[in-house]
Amino acid sequence: MNSSQNDKETLQLTTEWVLRLTEAQPRLLGFLLKRLGNPDQAHEVLQEVNLVICRDAEKFNQDSDFLAWAFAIARYQILAFRKRQSRDRLVFPADLAASLDRLDSEMFPNDVCDRRETALQDCLVQLMPQQRKLIVQRYAESLSVKSIAGELDKSANAVSIMLHRIREKLIACIESKTITEPTR
Template identity: 30%
Template sequence: MSLSPDQTATFIRLLREHETQLIVYVRALMPSLSEAEDVIQETRIRLWEQFEQFEPGSNFGAWACTIARYFVMTHYTKQGRDRLRFSSEAMERIAAEVDRASQVTDARIEVLPKCISELSESNKQLLAMCYSGNHQIQEVAKLLDRTVNATYLALSRIRRSLRSCVERRIA
């Protein structure tokens, strides 16, 4: 199979967008981390191999989880651990819940920049300093001439404000 550069870029983008959903789904079905990682890798390969069959505009995450479900069932059958395998109905419920949670997360991520833009400049600066990965909280506090506790309290208030803003916007 040979995908065009555009198809390859689309596949990579979709896989990146839905990777967490896929991982959460498989991990919900498989308690063993190493076995789950194997199934996730097999699923990624199959998604790539069958990407030409994917209908653009449909739900990539649901498609990926469906393929993963077959790999999970195959894995348990090969291992002879049928007594530990979830029923198809249970797997469908888990897939639906992972999809719902993924949609909520996507909505939150979408509105978060809008909520951040509503913050005061000093609060934006504090967030940038703390979450850019360049400074530890002690360094930020020193740079802003604050105590570490005051810096933590300010961050806590900012996070509460952002959470409230996000929840209000997606309600």
């Protein structure tokens, strides 16, 4: 490989860029999960999306919406993935994918999602420390209910009930915080 090729492959990402990409990960994963329906496939495509975003960082217009740009890349990566997986009988048809994209943007505009995410962060802070730890173990660390139950010396059913109650509390808190804010 010559020097000019090596220079092109050397990528210099700013801290701001890395933060944007990191903050976008949960939304991108949710977007992919909704369209692919399989967590393993969604994670695989997310890695491809991240590679394209990093590779094409210099093409991003700083005056535009990073998340919208990332979602556009994700859409193309979904299409590429589906093309590779076209023999799989559980692939969503392209028209269904387009309908899901349209409905998603109508039902969940970026500003609404941002407000709900901010409300969730505020609501998580209001939980008792043991409740927050339980949420982190289950959803951030992806521990199974059974393993959490073993650690707490409780039944899996008891942990499921505790998680259900915490989720209900979070939903009520998020709704109370977002319902008072005007939607645009």
